Amino acid sequence: MAEAHQAVAFQFTVTPDGIDLQLCHEALRQIYLSGLHSWKKRFIRFKNGIMTGVYPGSPPGLVVVLVGYMSSTKYAQLDPTLGLFTKLGAHLPVSKYMSDDSQHVVGGVLVGTGLWVTVIFIMRNALKSLLSWHGWMYNPHGRMSIRTSIWMVLVRLFSGRKPMLYSFQSALPRLPVPAVKDTMTRYLESVRPLMDDEKYTRMEGLAKDFEKNLGPRLQWYLKLKSWWASNYVSDWWEEYIYLRGRGPIMVNSNYYAMDFLYVFPTHLQAARAGNAIHAIMLYRRKLDRAQIKPIYLLENRVPLCSAQWERMFNTSRVPGQESDTIQHEAESKHITVFHRGRYFKVYVFYDGRLLLPREIEQQMERILADKSDPHPGEHTLAALTAGERVPWANARTEYFSRGKNKQSLDAIEKAAFVVTLDDTEQRYDTANPVESLDSYAKSLLHGKCYDRWFDKSFNLIVFKNGTMGLNAEHAWADAPIVGHLWEHVLSMDPVNLGYAEDGHCKGKMHPNLPGPQRLQWDIPEECQNVINSSLNVATALADDVDCHIIPFSDFGKGLIKKCRISPDAFIQITLQLAHFRDKGKFCLTYEASMTRLFREGRTETVRSCTQESCAFVRAMMRDETREEKLKLLKEAAEKHQSMYRLAMTGKGIDRHLFCLYLVSKYLGEESPFLKEVLSQPWRLSTSQTPVQQVALFDLKNHPEYVSSGGGFGPVADDGYGVSYIIVGEDLINFHISSKRSSPETDSHRFGTKIKQAMRDILELFQLDKKNVK
Incomplete structure (x- = not known):
C-alpha cells in the first residue's frame, strides 16, 4: 500500500500507424507547480539576501x-x-x-x-x-x-x-581574544577550591611558566586568526569537539527535548504527527523567508547571532575516517519516516503547497497500516549511526555508495528531518511518576538504539499513545536553537492547529494524494554483521545510562526572586550543595553559557564551582548562624553572576585555553600546562534550558502548556549531567543523568539531594510559609 504512486508525464506505444504519445496532464501540472514553488523560493531568498545585505x-x-x-x-x-x-x-x-x-x-x-x-x-x-x-x-x-x-x-x-532573522549578522562584533595573563588568573582562581596547597602551588608554577614563555607565541597566532576569521573559536569547536569524535554520538553528544508534561492533546499517534510535522514545516517556511524575528536581550535591544539557524533543516552528519562532515541541502521536499523497522519517503508538498495536518495524518495512517516486513538488515540499520563512527564510515563507503542503497540513504540524509512513529507508549503517569518519566527520558535519549537516525539534525519522535519529543544532533547548533523550534511546535499544536472531537487533525483527507514511498535496501550479510556490532556497542552504552527527571513544584522562580537572588545562581549553588552532600567533595563544574552576542558565537563555560560557593557549602555543612550562611550565599550568587557575565562577553576561560592548545598542536609544541588543563574531567555538567518565546505561552494561567525541558547524557563516566528548565513562576524541572556502572553516582540519589538542597537554601530566607506550595 505504501509504495509510491508513480506519476508519469507521458507514455508512448508503437502502433502500425506510428508512435502514439499519451500525455498525463496531472503529472505535467505537478511538474509546473513544483517548478513554480522552487522559483518563488529562489526569488524570496534573493530578495532577503538584498534586504539583509544593505541592513x-x-x-x-x-x-x-x-x-x-x-x-x-x-x-x-x-x-x-x-x-x-x-x-x-x-x-x-x-x-x-x-x-x-x-x-x-x-x-x-x-x-x-x-x-x-x-x-x-x-x-x-x-x-x-x-x-x-x-x-x-x-x-x-x-x-x-x-x-x-x-x-x-x-x-x-x-x-x-x-529587521529579519539575519539582518544583524554583519553588525555583530567579533569575539575578542582575552589576554593570556587574564585567562591564567581566572583559571587559577577557578581551580583553587579543588586543589590542596601542594597541587595548587604546582599548577600555579605551570601557569606562570606558560604565561611567560609559550603563551605569548601561541596568543600571536590566535590573534591573527581572530582578525581573519569571523569567530576564532567556532569552527575549531565544531570540528574538534564534535566532528572529530570517533565514539558514539548517541548519549555522548545528542540530546533530547520533551513534550508537555501534564497535557495530552490527542491519543492518536498519526494525528499528533500530522500537526507536529505541519507546524515544523511552517517554521521552516518562516526560516527560509527569514521571517523569524531575531533573538534579543535587554528589552529587545541587544541582538544575538542567528548563524546557527542556517543548518536546522535538510542537514545530516556524514561519518568519515578521521572526521565527520555536515551535509546541508538548500532544499528538501520530503521527510523520512521510520516505523517498525521500515523506512518511508513522504513528500510534504502536493499541488504546489504544503500538506495540511489532516493530509499528513493520512500519510502517517498509511504507514501505520502497512504490514510489510523490513528488508534483511533494514530493521536495525540506524544502529550504524548509534555506534562508533569509523565502522559506520567504512560501511557507508563499502555498502551504501551505489545502487538502491545509495538512493535510500540519500532519501534519509537529504530529508528535511526524520520522524519515528515509535511502537512504545511513553507518558507522565501520576500513579507511577518516577519510572514513567525515567523511561520517557531514556526513550528520547537513545530509544532502542536503532529507531532514531542519530546523524540527522533532529528526529521527531511520536509515540504510540500520542506523546512526542525530539532527539537532536549537537554539532550543527546548540540546544537553544532547537528549543526555539520546539516552542513554536508546542504553541501551534493544541491551540492554533487543534484537533477534532474524535482526536483527528482538523480538515479533510485528500482523495488523490500519492502514498509514501517504501525505501528499498539490499544489505549483504557482511554489512549486517557490522550493524549488529554497532548495535551491541550502542546497547551497552544505553543500558548504562541512568536517567531521572524531577518536576520540582515546591516553589519556582517566583519565590526565588523574592529572595533577591538570580534564579540561575540559586540553582547552581543548590547543585554545589547537593553534589557535596552526595559525594563528600567538590568537583570541576561546567555550566553552558552562550556567546551569541558575537558573530557566529556558540558557547562558553561558566566554572560554577567557585571559592565563594564552596565557602557557602561548608557553612551549610557546619553549624553556622543563619546570617552567616545568608551572607556567604549572596557572595556566592554575586560571584556566579560575575562569572556568567565574563563568559557571555568573551572573557571566559575554557574556549581560550582550548584554542591555545590547538595552536600548540599545529606548531608541534608541547605544553604541560595546557595538556593537564584539558585532561581535567567535568564531573558535574549542567545547562539551563531557557524559555525564549514567552509571548507564545500563557505561563501565568497555563504553565503546563510549555515543554518540560530536555536533557543529555553524562560527560564523565563517574559524573552527572544536569539540565533544568524554569517553567513559569512555580515549577522547575530537573533532568539528571549518570552511568550505572559508576559506584560513585546514582541519579535518583542525586535527585533527592537536589530537592533537599533547594528547600534548605530557601529556608534561610524565612519567607512566609503561605507562599510556599
Whole structure:
C-alpha cells in the first residue's frame, strides 16, 4: 500500500500507424507547480539576501536618497557629480553619447547610491561599536543607569526598522581574544577550591611558566586568526569537539527535548504527527523567508547571532575516517519516516503547497497500516549511526555508495528531518511518576538504539499513545536553537492547529494524494554483521545510562526572586550543595553559557564551582548562624553572576585555553600546562534550558502548556549531567543523568539531594510559609 504512486508525464506505444504519445496532464501540472514553488523560493531568498545585505538601510531608503539628492541638486542648479563627468570628458567622449539631462540623471544615481552606501557603512559600524559595549549587564536588577539609557537610545537609532532573522549578522562584533595573563588568573582562581596547597602551588608554577614563555607565541597566532576569521573559536569547536569524535554520538553528544508534561492533546499517534510535522514545516517556511524575528536581550535591544539557524533543516552528519562532515541541502521536499523497522519517503508538498495536518495524518495512517516486513538488515540499520563512527564510515563507503542503497540513504540524509512513529507508549503517569518519566527520558535519549537516525539534525519522535519529543544532533547548533523550534511546535499544536472531537487533525483527507514511498535496501550479510556490532556497542552504552527527571513544584522562580537572588545562581549553588552532600567533595563544574552576542558565537563555560560557593557549602555543612550562611550565599550568587557575565562577553576561560592548545598542536609544541588543563574531567555538567518565546505561552494561567525541558547524557563516566528548565513562576524541572556502572553516582540519589538542597537554601530566607506550595 505504501509504495509510491508513480506519476508519469507521458507514455508512448508503437502502433502500425506510428508512435502514439499519451500525455498525463496531472503529472505535467505537478511538474509546473513544483517548478513554480522552487522559483518563488529562489526569488524570496534573493530578495532577503538584498534586504539583509544593505541592513540597517533598505531599498526604499535608496529611492528616498536618490530622489532627495537629485531634486536638491536640480533645484540648486548644481552638478550632482561634483565635476566628475567634466573630468571624465577630458579623457572619455562622455558628452558625445549623453545629453546634459542624461548626465545629470546618471550622475545623480551614481553619487546618490554612493552616499546611501556610505550612510549604511557608517550606521553598521556605529552599531557594531555600540554592541561591543557590555556595561548594561552590570546594572542593578530593575534599575538602569543614565549611561545605559543613552546607549539604548543610540542602539535603537542605528538598528534600522523591521529587521529579519539575519539582518544583524554583519553588525555583530567579533569575539575578542582575552589576554593570556587574564585567562591564567581566572583559571587559577577557578581551580583553587579543588586543589590542596601542594597541587595548587604546582599548577600555579605551570601557569606562570606558560604565561611567560609559550603563551605569548601561541596568543600571536590566535590573534591573527581572530582578525581573519569571523569567530576564532567556532569552527575549531565544531570540528574538534564534535566532528572529530570517533565514539558514539548517541548519549555522548545528542540530546533530547520533551513534550508537555501534564497535557495530552490527542491519543492518536498519526494525528499528533500530522500537526507536529505541519507546524515544523511552517517554521521552516518562516526560516527560509527569514521571517523569524531575531533573538534579543535587554528589552529587545541587544541582538544575538542567528548563524546557527542556517543548518536546522535538510542537514545530516556524514561519518568519515578521521572526521565527520555536515551535509546541508538548500532544499528538501520530503521527510523520512521510520516505523517498525521500515523506512518511508513522504513528500510534504502536493499541488504546489504544503500538506495540511489532516493530509499528513493520512500519510502517517498509511504507514501505520502497512504490514510489510523490513528488508534483511533494514530493521536495525540506524544502529550504524548509534555506534562508533569509523565502522559506520567504512560501511557507508563499502555498502551504501551505489545502487538502491545509495538512493535510500540519500532519501534519509537529504530529508528535511526524520520522524519515528515509535511502537512504545511513553507518558507522565501520576500513579507511577518516577519510572514513567525515567523511561520517557531514556526513550528520547537513545530509544532502542536503532529507531532514531542519530546523524540527522533532529528526529521527531511520536509515540504510540500520542506523546512526542525530539532527539537532536549537537554539532550543527546548540540546544537553544532547537528549543526555539520546539516552542513554536508546542504553541501551534493544541491551540492554533487543534484537533477534532474524535482526536483527528482538523480538515479533510485528500482523495488523490500519492502514498509514501517504501525505501528499498539490499544489505549483504557482511554489512549486517557490522550493524549488529554497532548495535551491541550502542546497547551497552544505553543500558548504562541512568536517567531521572524531577518536576520540582515546591516553589519556582517566583519565590526565588523574592529572595533577591538570580534564579540561575540559586540553582547552581543548590547543585554545589547537593553534589557535596552526595559525594563528600567538590568537583570541576561546567555550566553552558552562550556567546551569541558575537558573530557566529556558540558557547562558553561558566566554572560554577567557585571559592565563594564552596565557602557557602561548608557553612551549610557546619553549624553556622543563619546570617552567616545568608551572607556567604549572596557572595556566592554575586560571584556566579560575575562569572556568567565574563563568559557571555568573551572573557571566559575554557574556549581560550582550548584554542591555545590547538595552536600548540599545529606548531608541534608541547605544553604541560595546557595538556593537564584539558585532561581535567567535568564531573558535574549542567545547562539551563531557557524559555525564549514567552509571548507564545500563557505561563501565568497555563504553565503546563510549555515543554518540560530536555536533557543529555553524562560527560564523565563517574559524573552527572544536569539540565533544568524554569517553567513559569512555580515549577522547575530537573533532568539528571549518570552511568550505572559508576559506584560513585546514582541519579535518583542525586535527585533527592537536589530537592533537599533547594528547600534548605530557601529556608534561610524565612519567607512566609503561605507562599510556599
